Amino acid sequence: MKAKIRTPFFEVGVKNYIYGEDVFRLAKAADEAGKKYDIDVLFTAPYVDIRRIAENTDLIVIAPYMDTLRPGRGAAEVMPEAVAAAGARGVVMNHCERPMSLSQVRETIERANELDLLSFACADSIAETKAIALLHPDIINPEPTELIGTGTASDLSYVQASIEAVKGIYPDILVEQAAGITSAEQVYRNIYVGAEGVGSASGIVNAKDPLKMVDDMIRNVRMAWEDRQKGGKQ
Numbered sequence: 547m548k549a550k551i552r553t554p555f556f557e558v559g560v561k562n563y564i565y566g567e568d569v570f571r572l573a574k575a576a577d578e579a580g581k582k583y584d585i586d587v588l589f590t591a592p593y594v595d596i597r598r599i600a601e602n603t604d605l606i607v608i609a610p611y612m613d614t615l616r617p618g619r620g621a622a623e624v625m626p627e628a629v630a631a632a633g634a635r636g637v638v639m640n641h642c643e644r645p646m647s648l649s650q651v652r653e654t655i656e657r658a659n660e661l662d663l664l665s666f667a668c669a670d671s672i673a674e675t676k677a678i679a680l681l682h683p684d685i686i687n688p689e690p691t692e693l694i695g696t697g698t699a700s701d702l703s704y705v706q707a708s709i710e711a712v713k714g715i716y717p718d719i720l721v722e723q724a725a726g727i728t729s730a731e732q733v734y735r736n737i738y739v740g741a742e743g744v745g746s747a748s749g750i751v752n753a754k755d756p757l758k759m760v761d762d763m764i765r766n767v768r769m770a771w772e773d774r775q776k777g778g779k780q
Contacts, residue, residue, distance in 0.1 A: 590666075
């Protein structure tokens with residue numbers, strides 16, 4: 547059965563900034579923070595760490611990519627069945643560091659659905675966001691490529707326009723904001739103005755204290771959601 551994500555949620559990525567025990571320590575810290583603040587946490591893990599994290603945490607583990615081949619030939623390709631068997635509950639597609647055509651995104655969503663994997667699609671612009679929304683992934687992350695890893699987050703007009711673009715097509719698609727997120731304050735702002743989830747990679751792993759940063763960010767997801775629900779201040 548496909549994982550059910552409660553809103554608001556938080557997504558942690560590591561890309562290739564860290565590896566081995568550092569990935570596992572961060573995953574454990576994210577898991578503890580998610581439980582402490584009652585927030586569902588997605589963790590985009592390197593392939594080699596998927597099984598260990600899935601078996602030792604309650605995180606929703608996401609693979610960073612997969613191909614669409616079926617069992618058989620295809621050495622060095624990432625098979626969807628293998629990703630699912632390792633414990634992943636979803637897969638990222640069309641990240642700017644591994645871009646895909648719309649037809650590839652569609653095929654990957656279809657394969658993910660076959661295996662009850664969450665489809666987590668990235669989009670660069672409002673136009674691409676709308677095009678991908680028509681394919682009905684489970685989550686869309688509209689993040690301008692030029693902001694990723696810069697520490698400069700999307701402005702509020704882009705955040706709100708991207709949310710409206712998705713919800714105007716399929717209201718059930720979850721919308722995350724993740725470009726340039728480096729502080730707990732940015733996490734709070736994005737949740738408060740309407741995002742259902744926020745994500746960060748370099749903003750966490752390059753922080754002075756990554757374990758504290760992931761706790762602070764997840765805490766601010768909870769704070770912003772509660773303030774938003776009761777009409778609190780930004």
